[in-house]
Amino acid sequence: LQAHGLIEGKADAFLIETAQDPLQIKAAVNGAKSAMNKTGITLPVMVQVTVETTGTMLVGSDIAAAATIIDALDVFSLGLNCATGPQEMADHVRWLSQNWPKKISVLPNAGLPEMHEGHVHFPLGPDEMARWMERFLKEDGINIIGGCCGTNENHIAALNAMLARQENGKRRPRPAPRTQHWVPAVASLYQQVELRQDNAILAIGERCNANGSKKFREAQDREDWDTCIDMAKEQVKEGSHTLDICTAFVGRDEVHDMNAMVTRLRGSVTAPLVIDSTELNVLESALKLYGGKAIINSINFEDGEEPAHKRMKLAKKYGAAVIALTIDEEGMAKDVERKVSIAHRLYKFCCEGYGLPPSDLMIDPLTFTICTGNEDDRKLGLWTLEAIERIHKELPDIQIILGLSNISFGLNPAARHVLNSVYLDHAQKRGMTGAIIHVSKIAPLHKIPAHEVQAAEDLIYDRRSPMESAA
Ligand code: THG
Numbered sequence: 001l002q003a004h005g006l007i008e009g010k011a012d013a014f015l016i017e018t019a020q021d022p023l024q025i026k027a028a029v030n031g032a033k034s035a036m037n038k039t040g041i042t043l044p045v046m047v048q049v050t051v052e053t054t055g056t057m058l059v060g061s062d063i064a065a066a067a068t069i070i071d072a073l074d075v076f077s078l079g080l081n082c083a084t085g086p087q088e089m090a091d092h093v094r095w096l097s098q099n100w101p102k103k104i105s106v107l108p109n110a111g112l113p114e115m116h117e118g119h120v121h122f123p124l125g126p127d128e129m130a131r132w133m134e135r136f137l138k139e140d141g142i143n144i145i146g147g148c149c150g151t152n153e154n155h156i157a158a159l160n161a162m163l164a165r166q167e168n169g170k171r172r173p174r175p176a177p178r179t180q181h182w183v184p185a186v187a188s189l190y191q192q193v194e195l196r197q198d199n200a201i202l203a204i205g206e207r208c209n210a211n212g213s214k215k216f217r218e219a220q221d222r223e224d225w226d227t228c229i230d231m232a233k234e235q236v237k238e239g240s241h242t243l244d245i246c247t248a249f250v251g252r253d254e255v256h257d258m259n260a261m262v263t264r265l266r267g268s269v270t271a272p273l274v275i276d277s278t279e280l281n282v283l284e285s286a287l288k289l290y291g292g293k294a295i296i297n298s299i300n301f302e303d304g305e306e307p308a309h310k311r312m313k314l315a316k317k318y319g320a321a322v323i324a325l326t327i328d329e330e331g332m333a334k335d336v337e338r339k340v341s342i343a344h345r346l347y348k349f350c351c352e353g354y355g356l357p358p359s360d361l362m363i364d365p366l367t368f369t370i371c372t373g374n375e376d377d378r379k380l381g382l383w384t385l386e387a388i389e390r391i392h393k394e395l396p397d398i399q400i401i402l403g404l405s406n407i408s409f410g411l412n413p414a415a416r417h418v419l420n421s422v423y424l425d426h427a428q429k430r431g432m433t434g435a436i437i438h439v440s441k442i443a444p445l446h447k448i449p450a451h452e453v454q455a456a457e458d459l460i461y462d463r464r465s466p467m468e469s470a471a
Pocket residue numbers: 206207209211212213214215244276297298323325364366367402403404405406436
């Protein structure tokens with residue numbers, strides 16, 4: 001309603017400012033978008049976060065986390081205002097300059113407030129303020145300037161005079177050129193996590209899953225949330241970059257349990273969340289509660305495109321990355337050709353249809369167990385590897401992930417760890433960028449006895465040297 005009134009009143013842009021919490025920004029941006037949809041009038045949406053002297057927003061988000069979350073909301077500009085003066089903002093302005101792909105605004109206070117005989121005094125005068133802004137303009141290429149607390153018409157006049165001095169006063173100054181480098185990422189409230197890890201995969205912790213862990217399921221069933229959260233924290237400690245959360249459990253309320261997890265996790269773990277549910281309402285209620293940039297797990301075309309449309313709308317509305325499975329109206333893709341062709345269809349649907357950045361699309365070409373003993377299943381692991389290689393070649397900018405542990409269902413735990421580790425290594429070499437795994441149960445190949453690696457590879461490549469002895 002407020003946004004609607006601003007449009008009716010002929011506002012030129014929306015400015016969402018002095019933001020302390022990314023969740024508040026998501027709500028405000030969506031309010032503005034909904035009013036723009038209703039009126040058919042599109043205005044630029046500008047966002048400004050308030051970074052305290054601690055170096056983070058009040059809830060703890062640093063500038064990289066905030067930028068990652070806000071970028072996914074498709075805004076016009078991002079900047080800083082309030083809390084501090086320009087000096088304290090300089091590092092964050094520099095970060096924006098080097099990373100943020102769109103316009104940058106800077107509206108500092110007139111320095112850090114001091115108390116003088118019971119009165120608040122802002123120490124920075126107009127000229128000093130203008131010198132800082134000139135530096136930001138010339139060194140960091142910022143686009144929009146102004147002042148916040150403690151500034152008055154004299155400060156603004158000084159900024160105006162500074163601008164008029166640029167380029168001999170002939171015309172409005174161009175900001176210094178920037179060579180920013182935007183890194184594809186997701187984020188918790190606290191930190192940005194890059195979707196492409198250097199020489200490693202993005203590790204998605206698998207254990208907070210009612211179907212994937214007996215311990216989790218039992219804790220969830222007795223609503224022992226402390227144990228559930230401890231399992232999340234333990235996975236982060238072990239090296240999980242993000243956490244898969246699944247509360248689907250027959251006989252329990254999945255929305256209630258997901259909400260219980262998200263409200264507790266958002267303020268207590270630094271890893272971004274992967275919301276794993278087949279139910280649209282579970283996905284939406286989790287995303288509504290989460291201030292970070294989450295990953296939706298998952299979309300597919302099993303029941304046609306309608307469910308995928310609904311999930312992509314959620315992804316755009318709440319600013320999330322997306323895991324997409326190679327499943328279509330014919331079912332789960334098992335052979336290479338079908339996996340690759342569905343991957344292309346998913347790419348067109350999500351990236352061309354909804355403007356999802358390719359780097360935020362995480363294709364999962366499906367892992368099936370190769371340990372059933374069925375003749376028909378023996379090549380499933382190999383086909384997935386070949387599909388990874390092709391998808392990586394044909395769609396180099398997207399991410400490729402697997403629910404790795406599925407590969408070894410049916411084996412004993414020790415053999416599973418070996419097969420999972422070896423399969424991970426092969427999948428990574430072919431272009432997989434992330435995996436849902438139990439990090440502490442993955443070993444580097446040089447730590448696994450050579451004959452066990454050999455046995456696992458024989459199984460993966462269907463070379464008929466029986467792994468059965470290991471099982
Ligand atoms: N793709 C995507 N999402 C997924 C999967 C996928 N989410 C769920 C699942 N598959 C990946 N997660 C797991 C989690 C646990 C196990 C397997 C896959 C697992 N758990 C042991 C078991 O069940 O035997 C441990 C049991 C225990 O600790 O009690 O194997 O493919 N996108």
